[in-house]
Amino acid sequence: xxxxPGAPTTAPSRPRRTGPTPALWGQGLWDADPDFVPAxxxxxxLTARDAExxxxxxEARFRLAFDVAPIGMALIVARPDTPLRLTRVNRALCxxxxxxxxxxxxxxxxxxxxxxxxxxxxxxxxxxxxxxxSEYRGEHxxxxxxxxDVWVLVGSGVARDEDGTLTWxxxxxxxxxxxxxxxxxxxxxxxxxxxxxxxxxxxxxHLTAALARRHPSGAPRRVGIxxxxxxxxxxxxxxxxxxxxxxxxxxxxxxxxxxxxxxxLAARVGGDEFVLVCxxxxxxxxxxxxxxxxxxxxxxxxxxxxxxxxxxxSIGVALSRGGDPTPTxxxxxxxxxxxxxxxxxxxxxxxxxxxxxxxxxxxLELAGQxxxxxxxxxxMLLHFQPCWEVRTGRLVGVETxxxxxxxxxxxxxxxxxxxxxxERNLIGxxxxxxxxxxxxxxxxxxxxxxxxxxxxxxxxxxxxxGRRAFAPLVADVLDRTGLRPAGLCLELTERHLLGAAAxxxxxxxxxxxxxxxxxxxxxxxxxxxxxxxxTIPFDTLKIxxxxxxxxxxDRTDTALTSSVITLGxxxxxxxxxxxxxxxDQHARLAELGCDIVQGYLHGRPGPxxxxxxxxxxxxx
Numbered sequence: 001x002x003x004x005p006g007a008p009t010t011a012p013s014r015p016r017r018t019g020p021t022p023a024l025w026g027q028g029l030w031d032a033d034p035d036f037v038p039a040x041x042x043x044x045x046l047t048a049r050d051a052e053x054x055x056x057x058x059e060a061r062f063r064l065a066f067d068v069a070p071i072g073m074a075l076i077v078a079r080p081d082t083p084l085r086l087t088r089v090n091r092a093l094c095x096x097x098x099x100x101x102x103x104x105x106x107x108x109x110x111x112x113x114x115x116x117x118x119x120x121x122x123x124x125x126x127x128x129x130x131x132x133x134s135e136y137r138g139e140h141x142x143x144x145x146x147x148x149d150v151w152v153l154v155g156s157g158v159a160r161d162e163d164g165t166l167t168w169x170x171x172x173x174x175x176x177x178x179x180x181x182x183x184x185x186x187x188x189x190x191x192x193x194x195x196x197x198x199x200x201x202x203x204x205x206h207l208t209a210a211l212a213r214r215h216p217s218g219a220p221r222r223v224g225i226x227x228x229x230x231x232x233x234x235x236x237x238x239x240x241x242x243x244x245x246x247x248x249x250x251x252x253x254x255x256x257x258x259x260x261x262x263x264x265l266a267a268r269v270g271g272d273e274f275v276l277v278c279x280x281x282x283x284x285x286x287x288x289x290x291x292x293x294x295x296x297x298x299x300x301x302x303x304x305x306x307x308x309x310x311x312x313x314s315i316g317v318a319l320s321r322g323g324d325p326t327p328t329x330x331x332x333x334x335x336x337x338x339x340x341x342x343x344x345x346x347x348x349x350x351x352x353x354x355x356x357x358x359x360x361x362x363x364l365e366l367a368g369q370x371x372x373x374x375x376x377x378x379x380m381l382l383h384f385q386p387c388w389e390v391r392t393g394r395l396v397g398v399e400t401x402x403x404x405x406x407x408x409x410x411x412x413x414x415x416x417x418x419x420x421x422x423e424r425n426l427i428g429x430x431x432x433x434x435x436x437x438x439x440x441x442x443x444x445x446x447x448x449x450x451x452x453x454x455x456x457x458x459x460x461x462x463x464x465x466g467r468r469a470f471a472p473l474v475a476d477v478l479d480r481t482g483l484r485p486a487g488l489c490l491e492l493t494e495r496h497l498l499g500a501a502a503x504x505x506x507x508x509x510x511x512x513x514x515x516x517x518x519x520x521x522x523x524x525x526x527x528x529x530x531x532x533x534x535t536i537p538f539d540t541l542k543i544x545x546x547x548x549x550x551x552x553x554d555r556t557d558t559a560l561t562s563s564v565i566t567l568g569x570x571x572x573x574x575x576x577x578x579x580x581x582x583x584d585q586h587a588r589l590a591e592l593g594c595d596i597v598q599g600y601l602h603g604r605p606g607p608x609x610x611x612x613x614x615x616x617x618x619x620x
Contacts, residue, residue: 067091074088084129109170114142115143233245284317316335317337399459524546561589
C-alpha cells in the first residue's frame with residue numbers, strides 16, 4: 001500500500017527529524033532524503049530500502065500523471081508566514097495561460113486571475129488556508145499572457161502538515177467554449193436576431209432599472225419613451241418581398257442607434273415597432289426634440305431592390321411624471337400616443353395625455369370585442385349600395401359593405417374599426433366571411449330575379465392575396481352558394497394593387513379564368529404606375545368620388561374625370577363613377593359617356609331587403 005501524498009511519515013528506530021516534513025513535491029518529495037523511511041506499521045515486513053523504493057515509484061507515477069494531465073495543474077506549498085507562490089505547474093497549465101513554466105513557477109497565483117475577480121479568488125484561497133473549507137470548486141475568469149481572457153473551472157484541495165505547512169493541489173479546466181455558448185444563448189434570449197437590438201425582455205429590464213434610479217435627494221429620475229412605428233411597412237414588405245423588408249428594418253436599427261445618447265437604449269419590440277428609452281429627461285420638449293432627430297434621420301429616400309422607398313415613422317412620446325410607474329404603464333402611455341399619431345395622418349409625433357390613455361383603453365377593448373364578433377359572426381352583417389346603368393337606368397350592380405352591429409354601441413361602419421382588423425390580422429378571416437355572405441345573397445337574388453339580378457361587387461384586401469389560395473377560395477364559395485361566376489365582381493383599390501406582391505397578382509390573374517369580373521376601385525388615388533392595367537385583366541374601372549365631386553365646378557377634376565372615362569373605354573372597360581350626389585353630376589357623367597353611377601343620389605347603402613324592393617321597379 002502506497003503512503004498517502006502529504007501524510008507525515010516517521011521511522012520507528014530513528015529520532016524525529018528536526019526540520020519540517022516535506023509536503024508532496026514542493027520540498028523535495030521528488031528528490032527524497034536517503035534517510036527517509038516509511039512510518040511505523042505502514043508496510044509490515046518491508047525494509048527501509050524497500051519502503052524508499054516503493055515511495056519513489058509512487059512519486060514517479062504521480063509526477064507522470066501531473067505532467068501529462070490534460071487539464072491545468074499546479075502545486076502550491078507554503079508555510080503560514082510565507083506568501084503563496086506556485087511551486088510546480090504542468091504543461092497544460094502553461095498552454096492554458098500562455099505563460100512559460102519559468103514565468104509561472106514562483107509567481108503569485110492571484111496574478112492568473114482577471115483583475116475583476118482577484119479579490120473573490122483571494123477570499124476563496126484564504127478560506128482554504130484557515131481551514132474554513134477543505135476543498136473548493138468554482139468558475140473563474142483568468143487573464144492570459146497576451147491579455148485575452150479564459151474561463152476555467154477551478155478545483156482545489158489543501159493538506160496541512162504537523163508543522164503548519166500547507167500544500168495545495170490546484171486543477172483548472174478550460175470552459176471558455178461553454179461559457180461563450182451560454183453567453184450566446186443569453187444574448188439571443190435578450191436581443192432581436194435580425195437587427196441585434198435589445199428585444200422586449202431586455203427593454204423591460206432596462207426600463208425597470210431606469211425607473212428605480214433616484215436623485216441624491218431621493219426623488220425619482222424622469223424617464224422618457226419614444227414608441228416608433230414605421231409607416232406603410234406592410235405595403236413595402238408585400239411589394240418588394242420579405243428580404244427587402246428585413247433590409248429596411250436593419251437600416252432603421254442602425255439609424256436609431258446613431259440617435260442615442262449615452263445611457264439611452266433602443267429596442268425592437270415587434271415587426272416594425274421600436275422603442276427608444278432616454279434617462280434623466282428634464283421636460284417633454286426634450287423628448288419631442290429627440291423624436292425630431294429620429295424623423296430627420298429616417299427621412300429621405302432609401303433604395304431597396306433598386307427601388308426608391310420613402311421611410312417615415314409615427315412616434316408616441318411618454319414621460320414618467322412622479323409616483324412609481326411600471327415599465328408596462330409607461331409603454332402603454334407611449335403606445336396610446338403612437339396610436340393617435342397614426343390616426344392623425346402618420347409621419348408625426350404625439351405626446352401622451354390622460355385622454356389618450358382613455359381612448360387607447362377603449363381601442364383595446366374594441367379590439368377584443370371585434371375578434372369575438374368575427375369569430376362568432378352573429379354581429380356582422382352586410383349592407384348593399386345600388387349601382388345604376390346610365391344609359392338604361394337599370395340596377396345592374398350592388399357594392400357590398402360590411403357593418404358591425406355592436407351590442408352596446410349600435411351600428412358601426414368600417415371606418416370605426418377596420419384599422420383594428422388590419423392591426424389584429426383579422427382581414428383574411430373577415431374577408432372570407434364577407435365573400436361567402438355576399439355570394440349567398442347574390443345567389444338568392446339570382447333565383448328570385450333571374451337575369452335582372454344585380455352583379456355583386458365585393459372589396460378585396462391585399463392581405464387576402466399572395467398565397468395562391470384566393471382563387472381556389474372564390475371557386476369554392478361560388479360552388480357552395482350557387483352564384484354564377486358572372487354575378488361576382490371583385491374590387492381592389494390602387495393602394496392595394498401597390499401592396500400586392502407578385503404572388504398576389506398571380507391570384508388576381510387566375511380569377512377571370514373562373515368567369516369572375518375584376519374592378520379597380522378609387523382609380524386616380526394610388527401611387528403606383530398603371531402597368532397593372534396591362535398585366536391584370538380588369539373589366540371595370542371605378543372613378544374616385546373626389547373627382548366626381550368637382551364635376552362642373554373644378555376644371556381640373558372635370559378634365560381628369562373625362563380623361564379617365566376615355567382611358568377606360570379605350571381599354572374596353574366598364575367605367576363606374578362613385579360618389580354621385582347631385583343631378584348635375586349625373587347629367588355631366590352621362591354627357592361624358594360614363595357607364596354606371598353609384599352614390600347617395602340614387603341610393604344609400606342598406607340591407608338586402610331594400611335592394612330587393614328596388615329590383616321590383618323597372619328603372620330609375
